[in-house]
Amino acid sequence: MANQNLTKAKRAKKDEFYTRWEEIEKEVNAYIEYNKDVFRNKTILLPADDPFESNFFKYFAVHFNDYGLKKLIATSYDSSPVVNQQLSLFGDEEEEKKTGKAYKIELTHVEDFDHDGVFNIKDVENFLLSEKMKLNSSVGSNVLSYLHGDDKYVPGDFRSKEVTSLRDESDIIITNPPFSLFREFIKWVNPKEKELLVIGSFNAVTYKEIFPLLQENIMWLGVPFQSGNAYFYLPKEADTSRFAKGVYDPENNTVKFRNVCWFTNLDHGRRHAPLSLMSFADNIKFSKHKQIKGHEYLKYDNYDAIEVPFTDAIPTDYDGIMGVPISFLDKYNPDQFVIEGLAAGNSRKTGLYGDVKYTPNKLDRGGCGVVQGERKYARILIKKKE
Template sequence: MARLATNKLLQKAKKSKSDEFYTQLCDIESELQYYKPHFEGKVVYCNCDDPKVSNFFKYFVNNFSELKLKKILTSCYREKNDSLFSSEELENGFFSEYTAAMNKGDGDFHPNIIHFEGDGDFRSQESIELLKKSDIVVTNPPFSLFREYVQQLVKYDKKFLIIGNVNAITYKEIFKLIKENKAWLGINLGRGVSGFIVPEHYELYGSEARIDDSGNRIVSPNNCLWLTNLDTYIRHKDIVLTRKYYGNESDYPKYDNYDAINVNKTKDIPLDYSGAMGVPITFLHKFNPDQFEIIKFRKGNDEKDLSINGKCPYFRILIKNKRIQS
């Protein structure tokens, strides 16, 4: 029931233009610790962040000297409300810059706000001009616009570390990047992302929803990931394989529509099989491109879902082992 409830919340967020899920500082710290060498001398852009409340901005300001950053850019979207019946004051989107000259080491990181002419949408030309000036993009983009968001990063050839829903792996645009070794999963996945801060108008769905000591309303979907093109040593660690195919063939049935065996769990990948294998999408969290080759996603030779005796297991990724053992 908890999973159904949290999925309901994410669907609600997907329908919202603002996708108001704010990342906790603890989750940012947990992931960013693995990428520190990438940031020296770089301009970081958090282009879905209000610097007054963003924990991404807070993290980079607090670690400005340690990371040896050049500059932090943040920008924030503000939805226009021009209804005749609205009493809200119109406000444009805005951005801020933070440089070494502003870093006094006293914990004071109140930003200087500069307003855009427009709403500050990451797709706006004003935001794109800031993107062009940046080196690495780090943020929690709107889940409902995730495909479009990543496509923009690829178009402008940017390094990135962003949060998305695990289902993003199944998007053909995202999987293509992973297959071509242009993007990969970060370190933390699922419960490794402990939860998001949500505003007052969101219901606290799920058994792990809570209010923390600071009064923040936290929802833990447990189905999110980090997507990046920043390399780490962990990505190149081999998956330890202990199972064998030969002598255990009945444990690895073949698909009806592709010459490959089915493997239900990553830990059950056989070390002695040289042919194609279908593995769960969670395999990507441990995927080492030096150890395995990704062939394709989900479909057999007939371009229908992979099936065994007419039944389709949940989405499979077809892979080959580059390091066969006897």
């Protein structure tokens, strides 16, 4: 049901979901543990992350010195429902709430604002309040300013000239972009030139704009959410009636999705952990899956490859092409396997199938793997690395 709600959210473009601190912390720690200097002397851009509300901004501001950042930039979005709600927390500014404002904040250093000997989230919040007050006075702020947009995009839209200019000066782009604009956002970031850490729908791995980046190891998946569940905060005025029972938690104002993941090109240890697998014979003899135990592996009707319906059932002694579930990408080790292509609807049309030998089949919808006349869900076509 969570997947269905994610689809509905995409279609309606009602995809304002805000990332929790604990999710950010868990993910970022994986990169720090692998390389403690991963963020050192780097400029991080957080597009569409309002500094007054975004946990991304607060998290990296708190850890600015710990990580050795060069600069932290965050921008908000004029049409975001959060922008028009949060301002009341910082004074009576009714006129500004009516018009809506998008902010840009640029930090090159942080300090113990209340001089209590400890730098923490309270210092960040007090600092923001102080700069907000300066911005609306004759003094002005040196770090906080308004965005103005351009003739094509509203203030704060990542595609605007202002935010694109900030992208160009940044080293790493980190955010939870709108699901409905994920393709366009990744293209805008350009993972061939910029480092990134963003959240998106797991189904995006099959997009013609995304799959080649994964296949060529230009981008990969980050560390999975705990137990596959990702929890996001909703804006206070969000329509929660569209979520199924058990997906929306009214007590915490959070929504749960299972079909989302982190996309990145920052390295982490899990990516290099080899899969522990069994041979052909041992899988058939000992596999926990009834489709495998006591059976032979089946070949596709339309691909020169075998069907492997579970990642842990990949045989270690097979040198040919194997079709595995897209969830394989959560455990993909580029030192262990090579991604040859994608067997999915329209993959033939979009050229995502690679060089795997293919025989057209009326059931495959332009590329799905077919086994004994039964069409399979999208499969990643892999081969053991030589």
